[in-house]
Amino acid sequence: MLFVLSFLAACSENNNGEGMTEAGNTTETTTEERTLTTSAGERTTLSETESAIVTEEAREAQGGVTESVTKKAYDTWTGFPPLPAVTFTVNDTNNLRGLSTKKIMHSYGVPKDEKPNIQSVNNQNYFDSCGYKAVAYDNKTKEKALYLTFDCGYENGNTFKILDVLEQKKVPAAFFCTIHHIQSEPELIARIIKGGNIIGNHSAYHPDFSEIDRGRMAREILHIENYLREHFGYSSKYFRFPKGNYNENSLELVDSMGLMSVFWSSAYADWDVNNAKGASHAFNSVTSRLHPGAVILLHSVSPDNAGAMADIIDYARQKGYTFRSLDDLGK
Numbered sequence: 001m002l003f004v005l006s007f008l009a010a011c012s013e014n015n016n017g018e019g020m021t022e023a024g025n026t027t028e029t030t031t032e033e034r035t036l037t038t039s040a041g042e043r044t045t046l047s048e049t050e051s052a053i054v055t056e057e058a059r060e061a062q063g064g065v066t067e068s069v070t071k072k073a074y075d076t077w078t079g080f081p082p083l084p085a086v087t088f089t090v091n092d093t094n095n096l097r098g099l100s101t102k103k104i105m106h107s108y109g110v111p112k113d114e115k116p117n118i119q120s121v122n123n124q125n126y127f128d129s130c131g132y133k134a135v136a137y138d139n140k141t142k143e144k145a146l147y148l149t150f151d152c153g154y155e156n157g158n159t160f161k162i163l164d165v166l167e168q169k170k171v172p173a174a175f176f177c178t179i180h181h182i183q184s185e186p187e188l189i190a191r192i193i194k195g196g197n198i199i200g201n202h203s204a205y206h207p208d209f210s211e212i213d214r215g216r217m218a219r220e221i222l223h224i225e226n227y228l229r230e231h232f233g234y235s236s237k238y239f240r241f242p243k244g245n246y247n248e249n250s251l252e253l254v255d256s257m258g259l260m261s262v263f264w265s266s267a268y269a270d271w272d273v274n275n276a277k278g279a280s281h282a283f284n285s286v287t288s289r290l291h292p293g294a295v296i297l298l299h300s301v302s303p304d305n306a307g308a309m310a311d312i313i314d315y316a317r318q319k320g321y322t323f324r325s326l327d328d329l330g331k
Helices: 002-008 056-061 118-130 158-169 179-184 186-194 214-232 248-256 279-287 303-318
Strands: 032-037 043-049 085-088 145-152 174-177 198-201 260-262 294-299
Touching: 085 214, 145 158, 158 186, 158 303, 174 179, 179 186, 179 214, 186 198, 186 214, 198 214, 214 248, 248 260, 279 303
Parallel strands: 145 174, 145 294, 174 198
Antiparallel strands: 032 043, 043 085
8 A cells, every 4th residue: 555655646746647639630641640749748759651660779770761661452350441550759768757667566456345445546546646548447437337358368269258248248348469369369359349349459479568668668569559450450549568567657658659558456366277266256256346437357268257257247237237348438
């Protein structure tokens, strides 16, 4: 608790909560350029073009010369028109502002009696007070809303089973994926997208974002984003930190890229498929931790989650809960 509260007090000097704002186009052009303002008042540009991503480091190596690569027309897995690639110029590459790089391991506490744990409350208060576009739980909704989210690093068949239930029950969900999962299961990813669910960005290779520099962070995010754009005609608005580890420096970087950082207020140890305890264990673990506004983290590889999903949904609805998309946060 003391750790969380001490960190809360540290944000005000480094982030004024302005985030980034989008400016409208002023001229007709085939390239949509959005000029954005960082929280420190610097200017940075996010350009949607049909050229390859060139990172800040690559531009320096090339002497400032950017080589444009034009993509050929092709079909996507969703059948949606492909979207142009995005490039992002990292602001304050070397963190000269001195944003804290102290590792924070996201901790949510165990909610009880249909109330969020005080740790989740403090987490959300920190994000809100500092103006970060981040969510631990929905503290603005007046309804008994739940947000189902899944982390997906690889596939063992259970995501398909979970998706079958979600479609049958008409429940939306968000699936945070690495590049391996997206590339190895394109039909599954397309099914998730076309079903009205969300594909979230979980970074390409799942590094600890509290241990890498800002340039690497941006490349990890852009790799996922541009692969989705090219092969699925889809753009993701949501990011989840690998392992839940972050610091103020990485939180600000993700925020500056226009993404919402999605944490969680309810979870249980479900990622080890070699330690499965059965559907009843999953049911009891999830349903005992429900609370209004809960962002529920589950892992899609879990056979326990797949076996319990229908009963979890039915139970929650019987208790007056509704399942919402992340797009409906705060409503």
